Amino acid sequence: MAPLSLRPETLELHLRDPFRISRGVQTVARPVLAHIADGEREGVGEAAPSSFYGETGDTVRACLALFGDLLGDDPFAFQRIIDAMDSRIRLNPAAKAAVECALHDLAGKRLGMPVYRLFGLDPERTPQTSFTIGIAEPEEMARKAAAANDYPILKVKVGTADDAARLRAIREVRPDARIRVDANAAWVTPRVAARAIEQLARFDLQFVEQPLAPGDPDDLRWLRQHSPLPIFADESCVTAADVHRLAGAVDGVVVKLAKCGGLRAALLQIQAANMHGMQVMIGCMIESSVGITAAAHLTPLVEFADLDGNLLVSDDPFRGVQVKDGKLVLPDAPGLGVERVVPPSEASVAHAGVETP
Ligand SMILES: [Mg+2]
Numbered sequence: 001m002a003p004l005s006l007r008p009e010t011l012e013l014h015l016r017d018p019f020r021i022s023r024g025v026q027t028v029a030r031p032v033l034a035h036i037a038d039g040e041r042e043g044v045g046e047a048a049p050s051s052f053y054g055e056t057g058d059t060v061r062a063c064l065a066l067f068g069d070l071l072g073d074d075p076f077a078f079q080r081i082i083d084a085m086d087s088r089i090r091l092n093p094a095a096k097a098a099v100e101c102a103l104h105d106l107a108g109k110r111l112g113m114p115v116y117r118l119f120g121l122d123p124e125r126t127p128q129t130s131f132t133i134g135i136a137e138p139e140e141m142a143r144k145a146a147a148a149n150d151y152p153i154l155k156v157k158v159g160t161a162d163d164a165a166r167l168r169a170i171r172e173v174r175p176d177a178r179i180r181v182d183a184n185a186a187w188v189t190p191r192v193a194a195r196a197i198e199q200l201a202r203f204d205l206q207f208v209e210q211p212l213a214p215g216d217p218d219d220l221r222w223l224r225q226h227s228p229l230p231i232f233a234d235e236s237c238v239t240a241a242d243v244h245r246l247a248g249a250v251d252g253v254v255v256k257l258a259k260c261g262g263l264r265a266a267l268l269q270i271q272a273a274n275m276h277g278m279q280v281m282i283g284c285m286i287e288s289s290v291g292i293t294a295a296a297h298l299t300p301l302v303e304f305a306d307l308d309g310n311l312l313v314s315d316d317p318f319r320g321v322q323v324k325d326g327k328l329v330l331p332d333a334p335g336l337g338v339e340r341v342v343p344p345s346e347a348s349v350a351h352a353g354v355e356t357p
Helices: 057-070 078-088 093-111 138-147 163-173 190-201 217-226 240-246 263-275 289-296
Strands: 005-010 013-021 024-029 032-037 042-047 131-133 153-157 178-182 205-209 231-233 252-255 279-282 322-324 327-329
Touching: 005 057, 032 057, 032 093, 042 093, 042 289, 057 078, 057 093, 078 093, 093 263, 093 289, 131 138, 138 153, 138 163, 153 163, 163 178, 163 190, 190 205, 190 217, 217 231, 217 240, 240 252, 240 263, 252 263, 263 279
Parallel strands: 131 153, 153 178, 178 205, 205 231, 231 252, 252 279
Antiparallel strands: 005 032, 013 024, 032 042, 322 327
8 A cells, every 4th residue: 555645624614603602702613634545545534723722723734744754554553653643742632633533534444344333332322412502692592592402402601690591591492401511611719610500500400511720620529529510521631641630529521532632542531531430421622524523433432422513613514423313323434434515615725824712
């Protein structure tokens, strides 16, 4: 086989509505694809960089330029290639995830096997995904929650001055929904968080994601003891070592390919969480169906999924995992099983523009 070649491609995805969380608003996302070709077939993976974790489109493209010549000619050499990327540059997990997922896509295509099967997973065991309602005025959030009636689980972004009014408005139109909330580190102290959670618990919530800024796990441990709702860590939990650090301090962790660096790293994190008796939700960034589908292939392993980043954009150029009655339906085509439905356009050229938060 010919040496593997790597070609980056920047996508420009537009949010259907401005997406607001407690620390900012986003209207466009510019994930970077890694296309890896062996002369016969091509695999694709996606980097969804977040400046919160130290990555931007520019840093991803710079990393991909560093990785092009270390791939060799064997897409199954996951261990060697991941080690080589790690020795070339530390951190940068989203960039590494793009390469690692593209290798899995290509390896699956060579074997004629979907990625979930490479991991030996049962595609019937995917969980339902939540659909995320960003922060807006209460009536607007209720309108979106009502419109999302295909989704039995909602994830509501909180961390405003009046979250209760927003939850009440949503509960009125969606009494049926299971609702989880995500504060994205909005509450300033464990006591403030405990009071806020106390206020919100009457709306019958599943769990609270990332109540506090990443920091001392003992703060989360205290909060967990004083919270009527389970606590999940997202921003606080980036690597498998973080899972270990948070053991006993939270009920569950949120695993994302863009945080941990790829499918194999995600698997390690999931196993670490299982060993500590913690639950796992697989989450995402705003990204196309390439990244969402890659993450979805691992969801038979976990209790919860929050894989709706592709559903929040109006111009996803790919088709992959589908959602039926809320449940993730994995494609059974070889590799990731994603298909390009909109050809590359003028929009998908390397942007040097500023990333939105
Ligand atoms: Mg989150």
